Amino acid sequence: MNRLHPRIRVVWAGQAAVTAVVLTVVVIVVDQLAVDLPIWVPPLVFLLFLVGGVGLALARYRVWRYEVRDDALYLERGVFTRVRTVVPFVRIQHVDSSRGPLERLIGLANTVVYTAGSRGADVTVPGLTPGGADDLRERLKRLAIRAEGEDAV
16 A cells, blocks of 8 residues: 655644634634633644644554555545545546645645545545656546446446
């Protein structure tokens, strides 16, 4: 099974930091408008969410794996609930590569696999180098086209 690039931990930790800041601002606004909280509550909220989020980012990195096999894309992830996903190539509709602002800054990309089926039936492989994301996208595209030909009537 393939691991994600180690820099994905920076992206996830950055997202945790942004969440901690937003929640702290919400606590400060609520404090100013509705309740009178002790002065130590907003910093405590920030610290708890920052430490918890960074810890979760590190734990996510440890369990996230993916593998392209002969018949499907296999994903394993989840800290509290382990999720194992199998995406048969014959179900793949299209594949994209994407890079958000923080990912561009860090030098990472995602590969998003859209599948046939219910709404939201897509999976993302995060934490790839841009070249790795493009290679995975092209490889999955070729395998999906080949699987479609084998499955055709």
